[in-house]
Amino acid sequence: MTDARGAAKPEQATIAVEYACPSTQPDVSGARVLGIVEEQDGSPHLTYLAGHRPVDEAVLKLAEPMRPTEVFRFAGTCMSSQCRHFDGADCQLASRIASRLTEVVSSLPACTIRKTCRWHAQEGPDVCLRCPQVTTNFDLEDDAMRDLAGMDPAT
Ligand code: SF4
Helix, strand or coil: CECCCCCECCCCCCCCCCCEEEEECCCCCCCEEEEEEEEECCEEEEEECCCCCECCHHHHHHHCCCCHHHHEEEEEECCHHHCCCECCCCEHHHHHHHHHCCCCCCCCCCCCCCCCEHHHHHHCHHHHCCHHHCCCCCCCCCHHHHHHCCCCCCC
């Protein structure tokens, strides 16, 4: 194909966006520490890491004897259609968080993955104001949390 001057035009590239999942397991592709799960007013509250910290043995060891997801929240490559939360277009977990949870901060957390975060790309700032209370690890007997995670009740 040529342009108006007869010069060859470059092939149009298809740019595929690779989104980041902000609540994932430490063994997924591209896993990094998003933050540390702390407590605020008796509830979990994420303190976001300021820099990039990939997951390695040293990070996993820091969490012992607890599970890594009890101490940290990890971000990694969004698995899209391989994830049970993805309905083919949207992350339903992000939708539930944005529509059901209350805001826990009044301004956007200083989060390092916002440019590629699947939740933010889909739900915008509303989900960020609710994001710090989310933990990857939760009580499997808690039906409200199971519902938020898209699971059937425990009983
Ligand atoms: S604060 Fe917003 S951009 Fe950062 S991980 Fe949470 S939802 Fe994504």
